[in-house]
Ligand code: SF4
């Protein structure tokens with residue numbers, strides 16, 4: 391197996407990186423450029439903006455994991471004080487997540503007044519005001535029948551109408567599942583026709599979803615309507631191979647529309663766990679782990695209890711979420727330094743990632759560069 395498909399483990403040491411760059415001097419400028427870009431995403435904080443959502447998606451990580459069971463009644467003043475405090479503590483990048491952030495436009499505007507860079511994960515049904523200078527990651531599950539079937543509404547068509555032509559701000563994130571691989575090309579064509587861009591995420595089951603499939607958890611749920619032990623959204627070696635082949639073809643066919651890389655596609659579709667795991671089956675090396683300088687705050691403005699990441703109910707053993715996987719691949723591993731070929735692949739993944747995360751609207755370039 392090629393080394394860059396290794397599981398995510400500890401980062402390469404500073405000395406290993408220095409040694410590599412000493413003998414491969416031509417890579418130094420690209421490495422340094424990536425370090426500068428990575429600083430934009432450093433000192434980040436995750437914030438769950440609300441417990442409300444206007445969709446009911448199959449296997450939802452948020453509701454079926456019970457994350458909505460917190461008070462959601464803080465005032466605008468309290469939100470303002472919270473974001474001001476985050477900024478004072480050194481937070482420079484915000485991930486505004488769900489349930490559905492667009493349900494609370496005032497909170498988004500307050501956030502942007504205090505921290506100028508960020509990303510909002512949204513389902514795209516409600517248009518987010520362009521005065522908020524954050525990148526939008528708009529989730530899509532199919533094109534569009536599957537989207538409607540698995541989410542309870544044709545969110546994709548609404549999102550396309552809401553963001554037509556906003557190429558830099560809006561990025562559609564198509565969550566690949568074993569059931570919608572064939573739909574991906576049609577989704578890409580629709581996104582292309584709207585003058586927009588798309589990338590891929592890979593469905594990653596929650597513990598709750600797996601317990602429901604196994605019949606361990608039997609309570610009724612509006613987030614588990616269509617799946618069964620024999621027909622569900624979990625991956626196996628065969629469906630992963632199919633996804634890899636399909637995505638590889640689409641990367642070449644839609645170079646202007648699809649923000650994705652062959653190197654990451656090769657890495658994320660390996661059947662084995664993508665992370666080294668501890669005795670509890672949790673990844674200690676995922677860069678999305680809450681702790682240290684990375685916080686996760688709930689809509690009650692308190693730290694989310696026992697959070698391992700912003701999708702805590704997802705099982706690390708089968709996690710292929712782009713948020714954890716792609717950002718974790720930003721960290722150089724020893725295997726990335728094993729040859730020029732491996733290092734080039736790492737550079738390709740960095741380019742893929744920065745193309746998805748960094749957004750500076752022209753009207754605030756001057757401020758951002760100051
Ligand atoms: S996955 Fe997101 S959009 Fe879908 S129900 Fe859950 S919070 Fe809402």
Ligand code: SF4
Pocket residue numbers: 665673676677678679698699700701702704705706709710711713714715
């Ligand atoms: S994103 Fe969360 S669930 Fe996925 S590997 Fe990282 S810690 Fe585990």
